[in-house]
Amino acid sequence: MRGSTIRLIAGLAAAVVTTGVATGCASKNQVPSIGYAVDAAVASYNGGSTLGATGGAQAVFGRVLTGFFYTGPNGQQVADTDAGTAKEVPGDTQTVQYRLNPDGVYSDGVKTSCDDLVLAWSARSGRFTRPGDRGPVPLFDAASTLGYEDIERVDCQPGSKDATVVFRPGKHYLPWRTLFTAAELMPAHVVAQAAGVPNVVDALQAGDGAVVGRIADFWNTGWTMKPGTLDLTKFPSSGPYRVESFTADDGLVLVANEKWWGSAPETSRIVVWPRGTDYAAKAKDNALGVVDLGAGSVDGLALGGFDEQTIAGRGAEQLVLASAGVFGRVEVRRAFAQCVPRQALFDTLGKAGEVPEHGLGAGPLNSRVVQQDSLYYPAVAGTADRYKGADIPAATATLASAGTAQPTVRIGYLAPDARRAKTVAMIAESCRGAGITVVDAGAPDFTPARLAEGAVDAVLGSTGAVPGPAGSTANVVAFAALRAGSGLDVGGFANGRYDAITDQLAGETNSVVTLDLLTEAENLLWAQVPSIPLFATPRTIAFGHGMQNGIAGPTQAGTGWNMDRWVLQR
Numbered sequence: 001m002r003g004s005t006i007r008l009i010a011g012l013a014a015a016v017v018t019t020g021v022a023t024g025c026a027s028k029n030q031v032p033s034i035g036y037a038v039d040a041a042v043a044s045y046n047g048g049s050t051l052g053a054t055g056g057a058q059a060v061f062g063r064v065l066t067g068f069f070y071t072g073p074n075g076q077q078v079a080d081t082d083a084g085t086a087k088e089v090p091g092d093t094q095t096v097q098y099r100l101n102p103d104g105v106y107s108d109g110v111k112t113s114c115d116d117l118v119l120a121w122s123a124r125s126g127r128f129t130r131p132g133d134r135g136p137v138p139l140f141d142a143a144s145t146l147g148y149e150d151i152e153r154v155d156c157q158p159g160s161k162d163a164t165v166v167f168r169p170g171k172h173y174l175p176w177r178t179l180f181t182a183a184e185l186m187p188a189h190v191v192a193q194a195a196g197v198p199n200v201v202d203a204l205q206a207g208d209g210a211v212v213g214r215i216a217d218f219w220n221t222g223w224t225m226k227p228g229t230l231d232l233t234k235f236p237s238s239g240p241y242r243v244e245s246f247t248a249d250d251g252l253v254l255v256a257n258e259k260w261w262g263s264a265p266e267t268s269r270i271v272v273w274p275r276g277t278d279y280a281a282k283a284k285d286n287a288l289g290v291v292d293l294g295a296g297s298v299d300g301l302a303l304g305g306f307d308e309q310t311i312a313g314r315g316a317e318q319l320v321l322a323s324a325g326v327f328g329r330v331e332v333r334r335a336f337a338q339c340v341p342r343q344a345l346f347d348t349l350g351k352a353g354e355v356p357e358h359g360l361g362a363g364p365l366n367s368r369v370v371q372q373d374s375l376y377y378p379a380v381a382g383t384a385d386r387y388k389g390a391d392i393p394a395a396t397a398t399l400a401s402a403g404t405a406q407p408t409v410r411i412g413y414l415a416p417d418a419r420r421a422k423t424v425a426m427i428a429e430s431c432r433g434a435g436i437t438v439v440d441a442g443a444p445d446f447t448p449a450r451l452a453e454g455a456v457d458a459v460l461g462s463t464g465a466v467p468g469p470a471g472s473t474a475n476v477v478a479f480a481a482l483r484a485g486s487g488l489d490v491g492g493f494a495n496g497r498y499d500a501i502t503d504q505l506a507g508e509t510n511s512v513v514t515l516d517l518l519t520e521a522e523n524l525l526w527a528q529v530p531s532i533p534l535f536a537t538p539r540t541i542a543f544g545h546g547m548q549n550g551i552a553g554p555t556q557a558g559t560g561w562n563m564d565r566w567v568l569q570r
Helices: 002-012 050-054 057-061 115-124 188-195 200-206 209-221 279-284 330-339 342-350 377-387 392-402 418-434 449-453 476-480 496-505 511-528 559-565
Strands: 034-038 069-071 077-079 084-089 095-100 151-155 162-167 241-247 251-256 269-273 290-294 306-321 408-412 437-440 458-461 531-544
Touching: 034 279, 034 559, 050 057, 115 151, 115 162, 115 188, 115 200, 115 209, 188 200, 188 209, 200 209, 269 559, 279 290, 290 559, 330 377, 330 392, 330 418, 330 511, 342 418, 342 531, 377 511, 392 418, 408 418, 418 437, 418 458, 449 458, 496 511
Parallel strands: 034 269, 034 290, 408 437, 408 458
Antiparallel strands: 069 077, 084 095, 095 162, 151 162, 241 251, 251 269, 290 531, 306 458, 306 531
16 A cells, blocks of 8 residues: 555655654644645646646645556656556557556545546547647647557446556557556546536547537636635545645645545645745744745745755756747747856756766756656767857857847746746846847746747746646656647647657667667757756755654655655654
8 A cells, every 4th residue: 555655665765754844733722734835836636737737736636636656756656556556468559457446435425436547548648629720629738648649448337446548559658657647537527527427438438529528628627726715526535635725825725535545644634835825934934844845946935943955856947938939930049048058057056955976966957858867868968068058159140140139038937936036137147148138027927828828938947837846757748848739838849750759769668779769859959949958956845843754755746745644743
């Protein structure tokens, strides 16, 4: 069971287990709680949607909505046998058998079923579309279709605990453990009720346009979350915690799920303080017990009562550029990349703790799709050498070749964020010498969608343009964020060869071929410059004195990956 797995990890990772604790209790009569500060921008319950993925749903709802796998503290995929089991079946066609836990039941009393898998596959496969001006438009606003689009069918009897997932002939998706995961496996019975159908399995198989449209509409927007009154019937839990409330004053309150069939959470109440919180004030008021924020992002944050560390995360701090407007010509994108002071940005803002000789955080990040601690990284990363530091004469010449005089670049990010504001300021100072004006377009209500809307020219964020926790060793989000048609492709980059490389890498087992493909991909991306990687996003993670079982998780799942094991010592 997952509880046992977590305890085992905790034992093996004793060096990183701290004894900090949270409070949040004003009196002995109140339910003990732990305040959790995380810079995820909670926007949707649905982590598989573009809105949920960019809002950091995995970092908040991983122990509310369970899946067959979750992202562990080192960025790896870990099986969650409390939710169910998954195993590949030998054969010429890739087939995976999924079995949900027989005791699994949502907090509203409805049993978990394979209907949830059918919904996830249907929503994220790209198979349902509508006509658009430039071709078919997906009905479901999925963050990514990687892996799901390779599935030919999901065999499921409505209401059953068993499902067989069969991939298309000739396809083999190596990172299949990134499918049907925590915070992405959504309650299908809620969608069925909203769409007015007995179950989604039969409805989606029938393919009636109007019915599928209603299902898609709810999947896209029915789980949107804004501080205020929530209709909790739409937000049942399949994990040890359930949502109790979400308000600006009281944060996102998670309480123990009475219907949870696994090990009960050690602390019955977690108060999540997401983006928009005055973290410095909360720390001063002793309302925080766990802190997981971008390093240097909060001015005046005093963590004197915490065991604190700043470490390089799995996310890639980067600039995602538009493919239209001021950046419509590749020469302008190249000129901008040449004036961005990547080395100086790393030296000033990107270092995290002791910089290792090799691995995460060792220097400026030179790849978009390969982690710095990968064996492939040294060979792949050399392409970025010409963009290592600001080369103003080269930027000026490249800009002149484009015939573009003194362009203005608006860089957007979710504000306030002190480190990203400094990043924009350093870029503005450097690029001014090349005749490029850089404008800070950070805003408290900023979303990556503004890039596609033309409101900004670049997004400053982590992997997938996410403002908070991001990244994993599988790097699926990193690949998807530059794939044509992906919800995470906010810049609108489209390159057929890159897409083909992505497809081949997903099933490639030969390391020599893999290296060649990764090298080709980075060569292509540095030639086209759809984004500019800066450094591994540094994360400040801290645990209040007295807390047990806190293990830093600088990944897309955040440090809350094992929040149900956190213990408050008084």
